[in-house]
Amino acid sequence: MSTSTAAGRKPGTGAAKQPAAASGGGTSPGRGKSVLGGSKYSQKQLWFGALAWVIAIVFVLPYVEMAITALRPKDELTSDGYVPSKFEWANFVDVWDKSTLGDNLKVSLLVAGMSTLLVLVVSLPAAYYTARKRFRGRGVFLLLVLVTQMFQPTSLLVGLYREFYILDLLDSYWALVLVNGAFNLAFSVWILTAYFSAIPVELEEAAMIDGASRLGALRRVTLPLAMPGIVTAVIFTFIAAWNEFTVALVLVTTPDKQPLTVGINSFLGAYRVEWQYLFAGSVVAIVPVVILFAYIEKHVVSGLTAGSVK
Amino acid sequence: MKRHQMALAATGLSAALLLSACGGSDDKKDDGDKAAPGASGAAGAPKDGTIKLVVADYGSGDGSMQKYWNGVISSFNEKNPGIKVNLQVINWDDIDKQVATMIQNNDMPDLLQTGGYADKVVDDLLYPVDDVMSPATKADFVDSFTPAATVKGKQYGIPFTSSTRQLIYNTDLFTKAGITDPPKTWDELKAAATKLKAAGVATPFGLPLGKEEAQGEFMNWALGNGGGYQTNGKYTVNSAQNVEALNWVNDNLVKGGLTESNPGTKNRKDVYTDFYGGSVGMVNSNPTMIATLKKDYPNLKYATAPIPGKAGPLNETLGVCDWMMAFKKNGHKDQIKAFLDHAFSTDQQIKFQEQYSFPPVTKSVMAKMTTNPANAGLKPYIDLLPKAKFYPLNDVAWDVLSPKIKEQLGSAVSGKSPKDVLDQLQKEAEAAVAQQKS
Amino acid sequence: MAETAVRRAPTVVTRVKKALAPLPWIGPAVLLIGVVVLWPVVVMVWSSFQRIRRTGIVVGSNGTDNYKKLFDEPDFVAVLWNTVVWVLVVVAITLVLSLFLAQLFNQHFPGRRFARWAMIVPWAASVFMTAVVFKWMLHETHGAINTLMVDLHLMDAGKDWLGRPSTAMPWMMAVAVFVSLPFTTYTLLAGLQTVPGEVYEAAKIDGASTWRTYLSITLPLLKPAILVAVVINLINVFNSFPIIWAMTNGGPGYETATTTVFMYQLKASDIGESAAMSVANFAMIIILVAFFLVVSRNKETDR
Known part of the structure; x- marks a missing residue:
């Protein structure tokens, strides 16, 4: 975030920092500046920071254990030491050779990416319209959307199989893109409707008076202001699609066409579990999502700042 | 107002109803062969066409089951180039539920390898073994399997893997x-x-x-x-x-x-x-x-x-057997027979049993395995097989x-x-x- | 005559136009939901009234017998009760902890960005694998959690936490909370971003205490985000299958099963009954969400 936001910020806004932070609200636009100058943290903030860091570490610990187990030599899998006598780095290499992990990773990226795109393309206009217009059937539409979120895809497998059998999309990515898109639409529509509703129409109108077209006003004013919502929707959809398991298991049966979740599952054999590979694959699966998040989080911040400047 | 709302909701709903109604009577892919559109799978057709083979994966992530079956299929195709085999390998834990979903949707496999066959016999879905296997291949199975493989005097189950305790x-x-x-x-x-x-x-x-x-x-x-x-x-x-x-x-x-x-x-x-x-x-x-x-x-x-x-x-002791079974629906009797005779030949079977360390299901493989000193650890399990007691699998x-x-x-x-x-x-x-x- | 006709025609046209106006905007969403979601729903509801053989062959109508059989299952009531406790406890704890975490991670502290990345990890990982690794860590003899508790002298020997319902349920709930926290916190965090800083300045000038500012300003402004978070959590936690499946399989017996797990188990013995359980599940979640929405709306009008 830092440089661009700090540069783009008007001098006056920095003053808002102190009261906001002290009152616990802390959305202060001033944080860009403080990152540049490390000494600006108050005692209280440092304490909060320490607590937050402890919690953050707790969040990561189970996955550290996952990684440690993935690095254990076979005969130390069930030893009770916290770390093995030596780390078997070869496990992380072997897991690629022993399975179709590489292909599965590509499928997961493709499916999660396309699903997210589909959700955005479909939900942005729907949410915008729903937020701005009191059209007939609005309530029914929002209810319909909410109801879709309630179904457990596991209970719909028979119907989903029939559907994609008839559409001739079994064993194809498109089935997964459609399913993930449809089942995750609800959250996006709802959260984006909430965000669009919160943005005053006057802002758009003002931009249009300034000579922007309606689309231009949308792009320059509304979308940036709704960016936190869009980012939340993107992350929600991407992660849900990334981790979807049951539907993919039934609809896609060719090993190298399966997403990562299903691919990793095959390390759980009928008679034995190859724990080190199971966990190695799982650690690998977490990385792309965290990268996406790191990348996108930067954008939400700049989106916000852009909004507040306006 | 109300009416409009209803109309909107109904649009989606009726579309869904319409589509699923079509689904109920849909038979367009009866033959299950997307890849070979020319092959019509009527009974008595020449030895061409596509058969769908669904098997359980007992393995452990290394795709070895897939490799094993691909090996069987490619050696089969050297002798029978006209028959295409579509392979689906499904995790052992999910296969039964998934096959039920296929059958419920009228998308039947031609050959299925899984834990139970009796329910399919009752619903009249299977060929008796005599229809889809040459007598020589059939006679080679270890005798203790026969009672568990037989329903009302006809054998339907084809032993594929077995184990004792x-x-x-x-x-x-x-x-x-x-x-x-x-x-x-x-x-x-x-x-x-x-x-x-x-x-x-x-x-x-x-x-x-x-x-x-x-x-x-x-x-x-x-x-x-x-x-x-x-x-x-x-x-x-x-x-x-x-x-x-x-x-x-x-x-x-x-x-x-x-x-x-x-x-x-x-x-x-x-x-x-x-x-x-x-x-x-x-x-x-x-x-x-x-x-x-x-x-x-x-x-x-x-x-x-x-x-x-x-x-x-x-x-x-307890004996457990998983079965191969042949479905009638698509009428691919001849193709199935050709494939089964190949898949249950000694060469193909021994590869599987040795790789997964299962006791053999055929006498010829048993003879070969018990004389091989590398299988010494497995021998006590093999020796129990002729006297094994099965679940009421039939x-x-x-x-x-x-x-x-x-x-x-x-x-x-x-x-x-x-x-x-x-x-x-x-x-x-x-x-x-x-x-x-x- | 001509005049009235002329006058009437545009009204019909405009009415149709008006009714169709939302279509370009919401049409794709309706289409996607209609085709991909509602179609299998129709199949599910239909299946619940059919007599389906174990093979999957549909024999014919079964009236309401699938439902009767389901409600007569000796373990049905206990499973239902498990489900209610599971949903309420997990969602409530998740919400309270998330409100706290959202405030904390919204503070301005060194390395906040990295701490936020760390927070997303449990969400980024598949729920199933998280449950598997918790099961691994809870292993009686070599699980890291047991080892740690013994080393800290909290216990004399490792415990088989997942072997008994009385300890398995709390642990599984803890895992459910753990995997729900990042999403919930992040949603609330996004909600906090929309609270304008000026509001706090005004409160500051009024001399309100931090806690009062939070209760009277932040919380009400967070309401839309809380609403979304709770509804999504209610649904996800109710439908949550992988945690219980990975950690106890619902056992011993069905003592740690929820209705979602039960539905999956029934599929192995009776597909029609399983479909009936799915429909009942859907009815329950609708009631749950509707109840919550009505309650939250009433509160709003009280204010």
């Missing part, structure tokens, strides 16, 4: 506890377990009565007391012998703290993992353990022995009862009375029989 024990731990001979009776087993416990072994006897395989572990004990699931073709799950066996296990092993904690919730896989880790003294083993020990845990010292019974070691009610046993049996060692649990299961068995008759 042996007691496996960690000899280092036995030495440490001062035990020289493996136990032969329940009392000796209890005494050995007590010594192991005194020697500090975390789990003297591994007892996986959790969901994964409770029906198998329990049968080991029932057989040890002259019990079993059926007597003269009728379910006797709560027979006196069965209740006594389960009571003995619960009172002596479980309450005595000689098993892992809460064995009613422990799965076989996890107990095996602990055995490999050296914290389990003995456990009733599946032959795949031998291959895993040889390959991944060469330092662990172990030996096997017959499973102890109440009065002496079992000479008839009874369709078993397919309903088996998951219920897996789910409920663990309660008998988790606080509920063994008799109550077996009584409830007997009720489930009778309900399943009644339901399948109606």
